[in-house]
Amino acid sequence: MxxxxxxxxxxxxxxxxxxxxxxxxxxxxxxxxxxxxxxxxxxxxxxxxxxxxxxxxxxxxxxxxxxxxxxxxxxxxxxxxxxxxxxxxxxxxxxxxxxxxxxxxxxxxxxxxxxxxxxxxxxxxxxxxxxxxxxxxxxxxxxxxxxxxxxxxxxxxxxxxxxxxxxxxxxxxxxxxxxxxxxxxxxxxxxxxxxxxxxAQLANTTSLMxxxxxxxxxxxxxxxxxxxxxxxxxxxEAREAHGEHLWRAAHGVPNDPLPEGPHADAPPPDLLQPAEPRLLPGASGPAEPTSTAALLAPILSAGDLLLPIEKNGKRFHIAADDIVSVHSNAHYTYIFNGRDDLFCPLSISDIAARLPEAMFSRIHRGYIVNLVFVVRIKKAGDSGVVELDSPIRRTVPVSRSRLAGFRTELAAFKASQSTASTGHC
Structure with missing residues (x-):
């Protein structure tokens, strides 16, 4: 050769x-x-x-x-x-x-x-x-x-x-x-x-292309x-704004900018349709159809605020303490518990109005975070991102208008936690 x-x-x-x-x-x-x-x-x-x-x-x-x-x-x-x-x-x-x-x-x-x-x-x-x-x-x-x-x-x-x-x-x-x-x-x-x-292969020297x-x-x-x-x-940004405008027009919602704070108005009640009958865990038969009023009302059990979530075609509830972050998806939301993104039929505005302000902050028009899980805030261009400490690490964007205020809010929250821990000891 x-x-x-x-x-x-x-x-x-x-x-x-x-x-x-x-x-x-x-x-x-x-x-x-x-x-x-x-x-x-x-x-x-x-x-x-x-x-x-x-x-x-x-x-x-x-x-x-x-x-x-x-x-x-x-x-x-x-x-x-x-x-x-x-x-x-x-x-x-x-x-x-x-x-x-x-x-x-x-x-x-x-x-x-x-x-x-x-x-x-x-x-x-x-x-x-x-x-x-x-x-x-x-x-x-x-x-x-x-x-x-x-x-x-x-x-x-x-x-x-x-x-x-x-x-x-x-x-x-x-x-x-x-x-x-x-x-x-x-x-x-x-x-x-x-x-x-x-x-013997020297003669084969042709190539098709x-x-x-x-x-x-x-x-x-x-x-x-x-x-x-x-x-x-x-x-x-233009495409997202156009998509939101189309959704709001289709549902008859005014095209006013969504407030950044936790007291944003909830959407009209008729946007949330009654849920289909579902089999709840531990129940012997299908649950009754959930009314809009019942769906929007906070459910209290053992002193904890519970929010409705759906997984594998069944409805459950998640305690506020187990919520790491919330992300909006049109007029619905996904609740992140540290491992999974769980579908929730409530809007982010409704969730923000019901979660305790002392523990949760709406840092972006489409995101809410649990201050307990916030590790640090990092600069990202003109705005920032929040790093969350959970089994599956995740970062969440912070809007530019909320960045300075959220830093102060987080510092106050961590200080209160430290004071409470010292006093308890």
């Missing part, structure tokens, strides 16, 4: 293109991932899918373009099955890693980084198997280990920037670092790869997918 290491070189234009594709995928992927902790229900799932698919397509495209950048004395044709299999591997591991990291557990973050890094490396070497019809490949074990280490580090960096960084650098800088790291993994692995070509054209097509497709997810999932 004849080694072709002497003719193993790169097309510099395609090398630069591969890095650019990785950077743009990192930018969009991290942008979407940053929205996951504050999203709920279907939007949360869409953001996880969008971030994972964007990163997977970008990383795979970078590797594929990097392979097309190789210049040898023999044209390289790529087998379809290994090429598609490598993409599926990348999509799967990236999706699982993004989901695990979105749970905001340090242990799961490490597992996600290791899984994503090993998966990206596996994707690379499976994709390399696509050239076996022309070449026989050998890999230097030292370079293989180095590529795995770089892939895990790059994955950990991406997940940390998206979910854990307290002082995050500018997003574009994060994307550049991630794109260069992913590209570095590929070219590190290629540095330890040797191509061997049998002399130019590598430059194929690289351009892959780049356009990857960037288009990123653009679709960027435009569809990253919220626009």
């Amino acid at each position: 004849t080694e072709l290491t002497s003719s193993f070189s790169y097309n510099p234009i395609l090398v630069v293109l591969s890095v650019v594709v990785a950077i743009q995928a990192g930018y969009v992927g991290i942008s979407l991932a940053l929205l996951i902790p504050g999203a709920f229900a279907n939007r949360r799932r869409l953001l996880i899918a969008g971030s994972a698919i964007t990163l997977a397509v970008g990383i795979w495209s970078m590797h594929f373009i990097g392979m097309l950048a190789i210049t040898t004395s023999v044209a390289i044709d790529y087998a379809v099955v290994p090429t598609l299999l490598s993409f599926l591997i990348c999509s799967l591991v990236t999706g699982v890693a993004i989901y695990l990291a979105s749970l905001r557990s340090q242990r799961l973050m490490v597992i996600a980084a290791a899984l994503m890094g090993i998966g990206i490396t596996t994707m690379h070497y499976v994709g390399m198997a696509a050239v076996h019809s022309v070449f026989h490949l050998t890999h230097d074990p030292a370079y293989v280990l180095a590529s795995i280490a770089i892939a895990i580090a790059a994955s950990g960096l991406a997940l940390w920037l998206a979910f854990s960084a307290d002082r995050r650098p500018p997003l574009f800088l994060c994307a550049v670092v991630l794109g260069c790291a992913v590209s570095g993994m590929h070219y590190m692995a290629m540095a330890g790869t040797t191509l061997h070509l049998a002399t 130019s590598g430059d054209i194929l690289a351009a097509i892959v780049s356009v497709v990857a960037c288009s997918i990123s653009a679709v997810f960027m435009l569809a999932l990253i919220p626009s």
